[in-house]
Amino acid sequence: MKTFILSAIILLMFGIILPTSVVCAADAAELYVKLTCNTCHGLDGKGMVRTETKEKYYLRKKKMYKQMVKDGMPVDIVKKLQPLYKKKFKGKDDFIKAIEGHIGLADTEKYKDIVVKIGGRIYYHKGDLIPGFEDYPMHAGNKKLYLYYQMKDILEGKRTNGNSEAMRGIKPFIDNNHITDDDYMSIAEYLSNVKVVK
Numbered sequence: 056m057k058t059f060i061l062s063a064i065i066l067l068m069f070g071i072i073l074p075t076s077v078v079c080a081a082d083a084a085e086l087y088v089k090l091t092c093n094t095c096h097g098l099d100g101k102g103m104v105r106t107e108t109k110e111k112y113y114l115r116k117k118k119m120y121k122q123m124v125k126d127g128m129p130v131d132i133v134k135k136l137q138p139l140y141k142k143k144f145k146g147k148d149d150f151i152k153a154i155e156g157h158i159g160l161a162d163t164e165k166y167k168d169i170v171v172k173i174g175g176r177i178y179y180h181k182g183d184l185i186p187g188f189e190d191y192p193m194h195a196g197n198k199k200l201y202l203y204y205q206m207k208d209i210l211e212g213k214r215t216n217g218n219s220e221a222m223r224g225i226k227p228f229i230d231n232n233h234i235t236d237d238d239y240m241s242i243a244e245y246l247s248n249v250k251v252v253k
């Protein structure tokens with residue numbers, strides 16, 4: 056009876072501990088994120104690119120109003136835009152809507168290009184490479200076996216060229232999660248199946 060209870064307890068403990076430490080090969084996409092691969096190779100191995108556009112629109116400087124006049128907008132219309140002074144807009148559409156609220160649709164159509172050019176700041180576009188990752192590889196759609204051997208060679212220290220040292224920083228994650236060859240293969244398969252739209 057005692058041994059039965061003991062083994063029941065042990066089984067129960069395994070039941071609790073095992074699911075967190077042994078990762079199922081089928082969850083390759085999850086594993087890819089759990090092992091932080093995405094922080095260097097991007098979402099689904101598509102590379103470290105911006106996932107959205109960062110832009111701002113505002114007319115918070117006097118010289119912007121002066122520039123509008125210089126670029127050919129009538130002074131009375133430019134004056135109508137003064138309530139927008141210091142307001143910030145995240146998207147171009149909101150900005151244009153606000154402009155329209157002050158000068159009407161017809162003049163907005165006429166002058167929006169000038170106002171957007173002067174009041175718009177685009178920091179980066181969706182799809183732009185994130186600085187610092189220009190020479191990091193993408194994996195999406197690459198050959199499964201190639202990806203498999205390269206990730207193993209890098210992590211096992213057989214491939215030491217280029218920036219591969221950076222990747223070996225994840226060795227502790229690999230060890231702590233008891234990653235097997237099957238896991239590597241399932242990650243390689245998942246990445247090779249990601250469709251890339253060019």
Ligand code: HEC
Nearest residue numbers: 090091092095191192202205206216217218219221222225
């Ligand atoms: C800290 C950044 C970093 C992390 C995290 C990282 N890698 Fe890498 N990986 C790199 C770099 C940098 C290279 C390119 C090495 C070189 O220049 O030779 C690379 C190369 C590779 C390659 C070879 C690509 C090729 O075209 O030859 C594969 C496959 C790969 N990584 C998969 C992974 C997987 C899977 C993970 C997660 C388990 C991962 N990497 C985590 C930085 C990283």
